[in-house]
Amino acid sequence: MSTLRPFRATDMLKFNNVNMDVWTETYGTAFYLNYLARWPDLCCVEESPSGRMMGYIIGKAEGQGTNFHGHITALSIAPEYRKLGLAKRLTKLLEEISDGVYHGFFVDLYVRPSNAIATEMYEKMGYSVYRTVKEYYGNLGPGSEGSAAEDAYDMRKPLSRDPHRKSVRANGRDVIVSASSVT
Amino acid sequence: MAQQNARLQAVEERQLKPIYEALDTGNAKSALTQCNKLLKKYPSPPPPGSALSAPANSSTNSRQLITALKILALVRGNKLDEASALTTALLEETPTEDSVLSTLAHSLKPLDRPKDMVGMWVNAWNRSQKECDEMKKRAAKIKGSKGLLEAEISSKMQQIEELGAQAFMAMVKTGHWAMAQSTAFKLYRAFAPPKGQEEAQAPPALRYLYWSVMASLMQSDHPNPPPPVPVLVMIPPPASVKEWEDNRKKEEEEDRKLLEDYVAKHGAPPQTTGPDLSLSRRKKRTLALTLAQRLIETMVETKEAEAIGPQKVLRGMTVERLWLWGDVLRRIAEAGDQDNGPAEESRWLVPNQLLSTPLVHNVANNSLHLEELRADVAKKASDWKQEAETMAMRLDKGNRNWTTFSTFFDAMFKFFKNAGDSPNQDNLPCLVQSPEPPTPKQEGEGADTEKTEQETTPAPEPTKTPLTLAETRKFVYSLAEKDDAKVPTGERASHLGVLEFERRVRNSGLADEGAPNYVDALTAYFDMFGTKAVLLEDLLPYVRELEGDEKAKWDAHLEKIVQSTSDLNTVQQTINILKLQRLSSSSDATTIDSELQFAKHCLKLYIEALPLGKELVSTELQPADDLALLAASALLNAYYIQCQGQAPSEETPALAQDKFVALLLDALVVLEQGASKSRWAYPFRLLLVRLYRLLGAPALALQNFTMANLKGIQHDTLSHHVLSRASTFSLGSAGDLSLINECVESSQIYAIHGVDVSEQLVKAFQFERYSQIAEFVLLEDKVENSLQRDLTKLEHFRMKNVHEGLTPENVEVELVELRFVWSRTHHDNRDFALLPNFQPQGAASIEDITSIGGRPLSKQWFITMLQLWILILHESSEQLWTEEEQTTVLSKLRTFNEADLQQLTAAEQLFFKFSRACIAWLAPHHAPLKHAVMTNAVSTLSAAKAKYAATTNGAAATSVTGGVSNSKAKSNIGKKSNGLSNGTEGTAASGGEGGIGVKVGDMKVFTGMLTLHEPMEVPPIPKDLGEPVKEPPTEILDMLDEFQKLFDDTLAKPTSLPWEHLHVAQMVHETVFVAHLLTARFALGGSKKKTHPSFKPLRVKAMSLLEHAAQEITKLGDAIDFSPETRQKWLQDRRSSGVLDILPDQEVSQVGKTYLESKKKMFEQLGKGMTKAQQTLPKSAAGVPAGTN
Structure with missing residues (x-):
């Protein structure tokens, strides 16, 4: 059982059980507040009845013209609450708001190709790789402890404003772009 | 004209570029020269x-901008006196150019001019308004070339x-909410078109009214701006501090009067239920809330909506504005209740x-914030049927x-409770269902399907079922059945x-024949979701309530299941x-033996x-991690039970020391084993x-802590694990700064946090996210006034004393700092929910068992140590201190109660007493x-002032004496604060060449240790x-x-x-340090020192204690080794409880080697540090001013 509720600024004081995770980044305060000050409806928490945070999503809406879209900036579920469909529920909420409130054309996200579990999960939810961004992350994932850069998959899922699925393509993994062209 | 302006701008940009670059790269000197x-x-x-009469032109603006940049360069280069004088001069010109003011804003905080931060904008605003009025007057007089003037007026507007x-x-940003409210309202009056005259699109200026409402709401919680933080240590305190204190006194006086009036009228003080606010605060809150309501209701329009009847909406309605309206009304009701x-x-x-209007219901489908507010209010209004x-x-x-x-159960059980199962069916809530089942696409789980509520399908007629107890049960079970049919993996909710539902039926004591067997329902749930990690949290509250036969039946069910580790699912089960x-x-029912058996069992399963x-x-993560954690928990609990049995009254023979800690060491081995397999x-x-x-x-503790790789705000919530009573573990006396550095590192966030939040707060207003504003301010308050922040500060201070001593300057600075810390209302943000706590009911928590001193540091501990x-x-x-401070502040500082002292360890108590x-x-x-x-x-x-005035015509003397102090003392100010200080950098005293004194103009005058800023x-x-003693x-x-x-002992x-x-040992060291600090102040040094009591016996005795x-x-350090015999003994000891039998010798032995080596080093180094201190301490404990011997 879990309660879906808005992400609040003070949640930063209690999100440790979610963030003490190898794949989850803890950003500076300004980072979270910047999202809350602009897209509070795209930042949500799943909470257990005892008040323990189970996971959260942080997102934004950005882009011009047909590129206007929802973006999943962070999505993380604490280890003990995984495989319960929480990520799916949070993503779905973000998709709905991106669709119904912001009227975006698609939702996208970046993921490390080395994080196979996450990539697979997004694929199950209807996302597909749109392109591979060369050396997007500053280092190889936490497992490697290396300082070399790692690529990112830019994954997308079309929304109702894109009925012809123009925002996705079949061979996205082979479309390679440089990090400087996307930021 | 426009071309000329653009050209001028380009020239200016080219000229300024090198200055910005120099400032960005930290080259203040070069920026200043440029x-x-x-x-x-x-x-x-x-x-x-004469400044005001001079009209601003582009040349003036450029000069002012360069001056503002010069001020910034001076601030960065620590030339604060000059910067402050230049700021005063610039502000007197009342600059109105945005770039000038924004640049100047960066310098005002380090210059300790918080009032100017608001004042300069207000002055610029007023001046522009005046100039605009004059332009309008001129425009009215001049008939020709009006178009040009109109363009100018419009740009001025x-x-x-x-x-x-x-x-x-x-x-x-500065928390002046009352001022903010009236400012926003003025903006609204000046720039928003009158009601009804706006175009179809809501004009952006409407937001000023909503800003004003939001500011008023904030004012209801924060009627006064926060106390000024002294940027410079100043004696006497700067005017802003005095003003704040005067205001506070005034409020206290008003409170007293209001209370007297109330008691005279009602015969007793008021009984309230909410937060403990004084009467004047309550009065102010009511006023601010009423104002907020009045303001927002000027925006209400009534519209005739087709299907939903008369509907009230706001001008330029948005979800956040609607939320704000709801929140104003909610707060008024809440304040009324309180x-x-x-x-x-x-x-x-x-x-x-x-x-509860349909409009809000519809909007709430896409806004969790509004839904949260709606649900809260409906509950308070007891709108149960609707809910x-x-x-x-x-x-x-x-x-x-x-x-x-x-919420559904909360609401339904209001009806069952009152009327049993045979209530008047007309009053019961109904389940309204369309006869045709929704298509599978609409049926998916999650909030999305709520949208179908809006899509009204005209036919056929929906069915209405009154929800009796039996019908509610049927409904609830049908949901589970529907989910089972739909999602094979299972929806738990x-x-x-x-x-x-069944639990509430039981707990309400309702006569109920349709109830299934409760334990069967629980076991069915277990069978369904037993392989999910979340099961424990799901079921525990239900299982803990079971008693007698039911408990036995439940236990029997669990016993029957084979505990297997054959695959991932069975391990989790x-x-x-x-x-x-x-x-x-x-x-x-838990004993040492039962715990050891349990630990052994878990560890076996783990392997x-x-x-x-x-x-x-x-x-x-390894799927079996929790088995190792369970084993470690049982060992820790066994250790704790053993401690309880070791009370002096018990007649059991005392265990030898190595036997006593054996269980902790066993737990250590298990945890190291777990960590080695599951690194993250x-x-x-x-x-x-x-x-x-x-x-x-x-x-080793610090090493493991560093591996957790904390970032940002986690330092505030988690550093207590390694920094509570950090001075116990510091090797500062031996020159090892790792813990001192950890304090600095973990305090970095406080230096930037406040700025971050206030910048984002401004953004929340700009984007009109009203639902966020109170939360941002709350977060700022919690982190700014964090208990851990100041616990770290206190430990840092204590460790530094033993490491590098305390100079006379630092005594003055730290005194002001700690007094400031003491005046805060602290928030405890420490996250205690993170440690696994798999303990039987009624057992001590793992947090307590593993805390230094048996429990986490309390606020009382902190306040006691701080006051001391x-x-x-x-x-x-x-x-x-002034007479007033002596009677009010000192007497409060001297008040300690017995219960608070009990929070200290025996050594800390002795230190306190001494x-x-x-x-x-x-x-x-x-x-x-x-x-x-x-x-x-x-x-x-x-004398210095008089002399300076005589030699320099007196004109500039006063403006310079405002910021006296000399260069070395202030060398900290321009540097980036490290978060450990509250901005109170610099000092009242000083001594570049060992001298101490005041600086008047370019003269330096020596006094005592003290620098005065004002007479x-x-x-x-x-x-x-009493009488001085010898x-x-x-x-x-x-x-x-x-x-x-x-x-x-x-x-x-x-x-x-x-x-x-x-x-x-560390407390002995600190005690000896204090003995020197207190006696050294006037005892040593130059011939000017007065006669003093004989400190020798005390010092000699203290020193011999330290030596001992x-x-x-x-x-103790020397005695530790890891010879083959020790290794053998370590292995033997680890085998004695039987728990670790399953682990190979090599792994058990390695943990011992690493641990003993680290422990040996700690004791040896501390011994060295304390030995060294015997020579350095007499000097380091404030015996002499810095730089002299």
């Missing part, structure tokens, strides 16, 4: 007083609006009327949010809904069984299950941090000396002082004997852990 060079090209500024908005934002308690539903009718029906409809349509279930059994058992995770990549599992790391501290190997240190510093300082006794002994001696120093400082300052009246010597009373010397005894006691040995402690600690 500014001076450029400034020569401009005419000098007009003399003061734009500037006015921009400056007004900036002034508002400056007020928001001020005039008890809570009454009637107060909530107004907000509920707004928030029950809404929730039933949502559940029926597939919503599985747990709040939907719990509806099944838990079934359990929750096994873990769930073990946890459920353990967490629902009672601590009464068996490890191969399942063999193929996993290193970033994955933080529970192992955190527990290891805590165990290594208990076991006297803090370097303020008293010590006060005694060592040269400041003589320090207070020394203070009492020395105060009569110190007071006259302080008086003399202060009198001297005041007369020196006056002040020297307070009289406190009257109640010899230390024998009781003080006896206390040192007592300390030695405590030290020896602690070392000899077999039940004391290594941390206690370190702790008592150093020797003993060194001996």
Whole structure:
């Protein structure tokens, strides 16, 4: 059982059980507040009845013209609450708001190709790789402890404003772009 | 004209670029040179007083911008006096250019001019308005060339609006909410079109009214701006501090009067239910809320909507504006409940009327914020029927949010409770269902399906079923069945809904024949979800309530299941069984033996299950981790039970020391084993941090803590694991700064946090996210006034004292800092929920068992230690507090109660007793000396001022004396604050060449240790002082004997852990330090020192205590080795409980080697540090001013 509720600024004081995770980044305060000050409806928490945070999503809406879209900036579920469909529920909420409130054309996200579990999960939810961004992350994932850069998959899922699925393509993994062209 | 402007701009940009670059790269000197060079090209500024008459032009603007940049360069280059004088001059010109003011804003905080931060925008705003009025007058007179003037006026209007908005934002940043409210309202009046005259699109200026409402709401919580933080240590305190204190006094006075009036009228003080607010605060709150309501209701329009009847909406309605309206009404009801308690539903009718409209219901589908507000208000208004029906409809349509279930049950059981199962069916909430089942696409789980509520299908007629108890049960079960049919992997919420429903039926004592067997329902749930990790949290509350036969039946069910580790699912199921059994058992039935057996069992299963995770990549957690954690928990609990049995009254033979800690060491081995297999599992790391501290190997604790890789705000919530009582583990005395650095590192966030939040707060206003604003301010308050922040500060201070001593300057600075810390209202943000706590019911928590001193540091501990240190510093300082401070502040500082003292360890208590006794002994001696120093400082300052005035025509003298102090003392100010200080950098005293004094103009005048900033009246010597004494009373010397005894006893006691040995040694060191600090102040140094009592006996005795402690600690370190015999013994000991039998020798042995080596190093180094301190301490403890010997 879990309660879906808005992400609040003070949640930063209690999100440790979610963030003490190898794949989850803890950003500076300004980072979270910047999202809350602009897209509070795209930042949500799943909470257990005892008040323990189970996971959260942080997102934004950005882009011009047909590129206007929802973006999943962070999505993380604490280890003990995984495989319960929480990520799916949070993503779905973000998709709905991106669709119904912001009227975006698609939702996208970046993921490390080395994080196979996450990539697979997004694929199950209807996302597909749109392109591979060369050396997007500053280092190889936490497992490697290396300082070399790692690529990112830019994954997308079309929304109702894109009925012809123009925002996705079949061979996205082979479309390679440089990090400087996307930021 | 436009072209010319653009060209000018380009020129200006080219000129300024190198200055910006120099500032960005930290090259203040180069920036300053460039500014001076450029400034020569401009005419000098007009003399003061004439500035306002000079019209601003682009040349003036450029000059002012360069001046603002010069000020910034001066600030960065630590030339604060010059910067401040230049700022005053620039502000007198009342610049109105945005770029000038924004640049200047960066310098105002370091210059300690918080008032100007708001003031300069307001002045610029007023000036622009005046200029605009004049333009309008001129335009009215001139008939020709009107178009040009009109364009100018329009551009001026734009500037006015921009400056007004900036002034508002400056007020928001500094918490001046009342001012912000009226400013926003003025902007609204000036720039928003009158009602009804706006075009179809809502004009942007409407937002000013909503800003004004929001500011008013904030004012209801924060009627006064926060107290000013002294950026410079100033004696007497700067005007802003005095003003704030005067306001506070005024408020206290008003409170007293209001209370008297109330009591006279009602015969007793008011009974309130809410937060403990004073009467004047309540009055202000009501006023602010009423204002907010009045303001927002000017925006209400009534529209005739087609289907939903008359509908009230706001002008330029958005979700956030609607939320704001609802929140204003909610707060008014809430304040009503609190001020005039008890809570009454009637107060909530107004907000509920707004928030229960179809419009709000529709909008709330896409806004969790609005939904949260709506649900809260509906509950307070007891709108149960409506809530029950809404929730039933949502559940029926597939919503599985747990709040939907719990609200549905909350509402339904109001009806069952009152009327049993045969109530008047007309009053019951109904389940409204369309006869045709929704298509599978609409039926999916989650909030999306709620949208179908809006899509009204005209036919056929929906069915209405009154929800009796039986019908509700049918409905709830049908949800679970529907989910089962739909999602094969299983949706838990509806099944838990079934359990929750049955639980509430039982707990309400309702006569009910349709109830299924409760335990069967629980076991069915277990069978369904037993392989999910979340099962424990789902079921535990239900299982813990079982008693008697039901409990037996449940236990039997779990017993029947084979605990297997054959695959991932069975491992998780096994873990769930073990946890459920353990967490629902009672601590009464737990013994050392039963715990050891349990640990052995878990560890065996853990080793068996490890191969399942063999193929996993290193970033994955091992599926069996929790088995190792369960084993470690049981060992820790066994250790705790053993401690309880070791009370002195027990007649059991005391265990030898190595036997006593054996169970902790066993737990250590298990945790190291777990951590080695699952590198990223933080529970192992955190527990290891805590165990290594208990076991006297803090370097390993810090190493494990660093592996957790904390960032940002986590330093605030988690650093307590390694920094609580950090001074116990510091090797600062031996020159090892790792813990001191950890304090600095973990405090970095505080230096930037406040700025970050205020910047984002401005953004939230700009984007009109009203739902966020109060939360942002709350977060800022919690982090700014964090208990951990100041716990770290205090420990940092204590460690630094022993490491590098305390100079006279630092005594003054730290005294002001700690007093400021003391005046805060602290928030405890420490995250205690992170440690795994798999303990039987009634057992001590793992947090307590693994805490230094048996429990986490409390607020009382902190306040006690803080007050004690303020008293010590006060005694060592040269400041003589004003008469008022002596009676109010000092008496509060001296108040300690017995319960608070119990929070201290025995060694800390002795330290406390000793320090207070020394203070009492020395105060009569110190007071006259302080008086003399202060009198001297005041007369020196006056003489210097007079002399300076005579030599320099007097014109500039006063403006320079405002910021006296000399360069070395201020060298900290321009640097980036490290977060440990509250901005109170710099000092009242100083000594570049060992001299101390005041600076007037370019003269330096020596006084005592003290620098005065303004002339002040020297307070009289406190009257109640006794006769000055010469010899230390024998009781003080006896206390040192007592300390030695405590030290020896602690070392000899077999039940004391290594941390206690370190702790008592460090407390000895700190005590000896304080003995020197307090006696050194006037005892050593130059010939000017007055006669002093004989400190020799005390110092000699203190030093011999330190020597003794150093020797003993060194001996303990020397005794540790890891020879083959020790290794053999370690292995033997680890095998004695039988728990670790399954682990190979090599792995057990390695843990011992690493641990013992680290512990040995700790003791040896501490011994060395304390030995070294015997030479350095007499000098380092404030005996002499810095730079002299």
